Amino acid sequence: xxxxxxxxxxxxIFSSFIYGRSRIKLNSKKQGTKSKSLPxxxxxxxxxxxLFPALIVYFSWAIFxxxxxxxxxxxxxxxxxxxxxxxxxxxxxxxxxxNNPSFADGKSIEIINAASHYSSLRQISQISFYTSIIIIMLxxxxxxxxxxxxxxxxxxTIERYIQYILIFCSSVAIFTTIGIVFSLIFESLRFFAxxxxxxxxFSTEWYPFIPIREGQTAAEGSFGxxxxxAGTFLVMVVAMCVAAPLGLLTAIYLAEYASKRVRKTVxxxxxxxxxxxxxxxxxxxxxxxxxxxxxxGQSFGIDASPTSALAAGMVMGVMIIxxxxxxxxDVINSVPQSLREASLGIxxxxxxxxxxxxxxxxxPGIVGAFLLAISRAIGETMIVVVAAGTAPNLTGNPxxxxxxxxxxxxxALIGDQEFDNPRTLSAFALGLVLFVITLFLNIIALQIxxxxxxxxx
Amino acid sequence: xxxxxxxxxxxxVYYGSKQALFGISMDIKEKEVTALIGPSGCGKxxxxxxxxxxxxxxxxxxxxxxxxxxxxxxxxxxxxxxxxRSKIGxxxxxxxxxxxxxxxxxxxxxxxxxxxxSKNDLEExxxxxxxxxxxxxEVKDRLNEPGTSLSGGQQQRxxxxxxxxxxxxxxxxDEPCSALDPIATAIIEELIDELRLNYTIxxxxxxxxxxARVSQKTCFFHLGELIETGETNKIFTNPDxxxxxxxxxxxxx
Numbered sequence: 001x002x003x004x005x006x007x008x009x010x011x012x013i014f015s016s017f018i019y020g021r022s023r024i025k026l027n028s029k030k031q032g033t034k035s036k037s038l039p040x041x042x043x044x045x046x047x048x049x050x051l052f053p054a055l056i057v058y059f060s061w062a063i064f065x066x067x068x069x070x071x072x073x074x075x076x077x078x079x080x081x082x083x084x085x086x087x088x089x090x091x092x093x094x095x096x097x098x099n100n101p102s103f104a105d106g107k108s109i110e111i112i113n114a115a116s117h118y119s120s121l122r123q124i125s126q127i128s129f130y131t132s133i134i135i136i137m138l139x140x141x142x143x144x145x146x147x148x149x150x151x152x153x154x155x156x157t158i159e160r161y162i163q164y165i166l167i168f169c170s171s172v173a174i175f176t177t178i179g180i181v182f183s184l185i186f187e188s189l190r191f192f193a194x195x196x197x198x199x200x201x202f203s204t205e206w207y208p209f210i211p212i213r214e215g216q217t218a219a220e221g222s223f224g225x226x227x228x229x230a231g232t233f234l235v236m237v238v239a240m241c242v243a244a245p246l247g248l249l250t251a252i253y254l255a256e257y258a259s260k261r262v263r264k265t266v267x268x269x270x271x272x273x274x275x276x277x278x279x280x281x282x283x284x285x286x287x288x289x290x291x292x293x294x295x296x297g298q299s300f301g302i303d304a305s306p307t308s309a310l311a312a313g314m315v316m317g318v319m320i321i322x323x324x325x326x327x328x329x330d331v332i333n334s335v336p337q338s339l340r341e342a343s344l345g346i347x348x349x350x351x352x353x354x355x356x357x358x359x360x361x362x363x364p365g366i367v368g369a370f371l372l373a374i375s376r377a378i379g380e381t382m383i384v385v386v387a388a389g390t391a392p393n394l395t396g397n398p399x400x401x402x403x404x405x406x407x408x409x410x411x412a413l414i415g416d417q418e419f420d421n422p423r424t425l426s427a428f429a430l431g432l433v434l435f436v437i438t439l440f441l442n443i444i445a446l447q448i449x450x451x452x453x454x455x456x457x
Numbered sequence: 458x459x460x461x462x463x464x465x466x467x468x469x470v471y472y473g474s475k476q477a478l479f480g481i482s483m484d485i486k487e488k489e490v491t492a493l494i495g496p497s498g499c500g501k502x503x504x505x506x507x508x509x510x511x512x513x514x515x516x517x518x519x520x521x522x523x524x525x526x527x528x529x530x531x532x533x534x535x536x537x538x539x540x541x542r543s544k545i546g547x548x549x550x551x552x553x554x555x556x557x558x559x560x561x562x563x564x565x566x567x568x569x570x571x572x573x574x575s576k577n578d579l580e581e582x583x584x585x586x587x588x589x590x591x592x593x594x595e596v597k598d599r600l601n602e603p604g605t606s607l608s609g610g611q612q613q614r615x616x617x618x619x620x621x622x623x624x625x626x627x628x629x630x631d632e633p634c635s636a637l638d639p640i641a642t643a644i645i646e647e648l649i650d651e652l653r654l655n656y657t658i659x660x661x662x663x664x665x666x667x668x669a670r671v672s673q674k675t676c677f678f679h680l681g682e683l684i685e686t687g688e689t690n691k692i693f694t695n696p697d698x699x700x701x702x703x704x705x706x707x708x709x710x
Contacts, residue, residue, distance in 0.1 A: 259516075260516070336553070337514075338551060338553035339555060339556075340514070341511060341514065341547075341549060341553070342553045342554075342555065342619070344511070344514065345509060345511065345542055345547035345549075345620070346542065346546070346565065346566040346619065346620065346623055347539050347541075347542035347543030347544075347566065347569075348539075348565075348566075349539050352569050356565065356569070357565075360555075360556065
């Protein structure tokens with residue numbers, strides 16, 4: 001169904017375009033006047049009218065078809081008296097039988113009947129799908145061809161349509177974001193209905209195990225997220241300690257000292273660092289860095305655990321170097337050349353110029369780069385899952401096991417979890433906190449970068 | 458007759474494979490204002506930027522020939538560019554104050570060169586430089602405000618104050634008034650006239666009236682060559698070369 005409908009639509013696009021083009025030429029020749037817009041705009045006009053209604057039908061069919069067919073099948077299903085049915089299981093069974101007749105063996109006659117009903121409904125649906133697509137395309141083209149007169153400003157109309165299309169595309173991202181935020185908020189509200197928000201934000205015990213059965217003697221769960229935030233903060237600080245100096249100095253080298261050729265090679269190479277899948281960093285951290293950290297700690301008599309905040313933070317720091325270096329390089333480069341000339345013209349040397357003129361001028365942008373890197377570090381998951389451990393430890397010692405917000409979300413959501421369990425719901429509350437923090441960091445960062453831009457342009 | 462301050466001999470400049478200056482030779486006297494005039498792209502700014510080695514900043518730029526400042530060769534690997542530039546101040550086409558306070562803008566040079574020992578000395582230098590640049594009275598109450606908050610003409614005088622704060626002997630001005638309105642331009646021109654008493658000034662300008670008003674010597678550049686050089690009065694009233702004549706009478710350029 002999918003393939004042939006694509007072919008159908010492609011044919012529609014092609015023929016409507018050709019049709020529109022030749023039709024307007026014909027019409028303007030007939031009237032002896034020149035058309036107001038170029039023929040291609042009329043062709044696009046026909047194309048849009050042919051394509052978009054058909055696409056709407058296509059997608060609504062794809063979305064609703066299965067649901068509608070299932071409802072009909074279920075409503076017609078002759079339930080055997082006394083038997084208990086789970087609707088989902090029943091439907092799955094019917095679909096299996098319909099798709100693969102060999103499964104029919106041993107099934108009740110009701111199921112087999114329903115399955116054949118299901119198949120025939122699907123067939124009807126498919127036939128009517130193709131016919132309605134064709135009819136809609138023809139109707140659209142017909143409507144558009146009425147307008148194909150030389151005095152019609154096709155170009156203006158097309159520009160308006162394009163604007164609608166652009167608005168639609170940009171609103172998809174916005175509405176998705178809003179949807180995600182609302183789902184986070186509502187699920188978090190469900191969580192906070194069971195766990196007090198003060199306990200969540202201020203208590204230091206994270207023990208998210210809830211008795212599964214009524215009266216089970218397991219310990220009561222407690223949801224104090226402070227150790228998790230502390231762990232996140234610790235890993236972030238370690239990461240920034242690595243990334244801030246390395247990234248900034250790299251940026252200074254690239255922007256001020258490196259020759260054009262070196263810069264052209266090194267910058268993309270650094271940006272490749274950002275393209276390495278984070279899980280790869282994760283096992284690098286776990287396999288290479290964490291044992292090194294443990295051995296290093298032990299040589300100083302510090303008892304380091306096999307997974308530690310330090311290992312995860314260091315590797316995460318390497319991961320975010322390109323964010324800092326690339327963004328800082330851009331802001332340093334956008335410091336006007338005239339300031340460099342002014343400073344050098346007074347007789348300052350390069351180091352003085354960078355320290356006293358360029359960096360202060362670029363500082364807001366650099367801070368913005370740091371904040372973006374921090375929000376990246378806070379949101380990073382895989383490295384910490386693998387290399388930082390999962391123990392909610394309230395500690396400032398980077399050699400210890402810690403856990404972060406993202407790790408706890410993973411822990412809460414994997415496995416067999418019901419969605420009315422506070423442990424699962426805690427993922428949403430944690431996600432909400434994470435979202436709010438990174439949102440604020442990003443807003444601050446963007447504001448700083450913006451203010452900096454206003455100063456020079 | 459005063460002494461030669463800058464003596465250029467056969468200066469060639471290449472941008473990549475394109476030659477921008479052809480054998481420029483020039484003798485610039487001490488404590489005079491020399492104007493470099495000529496149509497756009499004639500190389501006058503390029504020549505100006507050779508004098509304080511500002512062309513070093515452009516990778517593809519190659520300078521050959523000889524320029525002597527106080528009898529010392531400066532087109533050489535051995536030249537101490539930093540001390541050369543502290544001796545030769547520069548004012549640019551567009552006012553380019555640092556995004557720092559007015560005070561810090563002027564204090565920048567003396568601080569990095571270690572010219573001052575105490576805060577009072579620094580204040581003294583900043584105030585006197587601002588006074589010499591004719592800006593002190595306008596900004597004395599707001600020395601801590603950013604230099605970028607000043608008007609264009611004030612910013613340019615701030616840049617002049619910044620340049621003279623390191624006590625240079627020569628000031629290079631690259632079209633210092635091209636971004637300014639006529640009133641601000643008049644103020645700068647008066648200032649140039651006063652500065653002449655203490656500094657050797659070389660000014661690149663597009664305005665022939667400006668050259669006539671502020672300079673004692675004028676050099677006319679055309680297509681990378683120095684066509685004519687002489688007393689400003691003579692150049693503007695009775696030039697030897699017909700090209701100069703054509704340019705100053707507005708027949709081209």
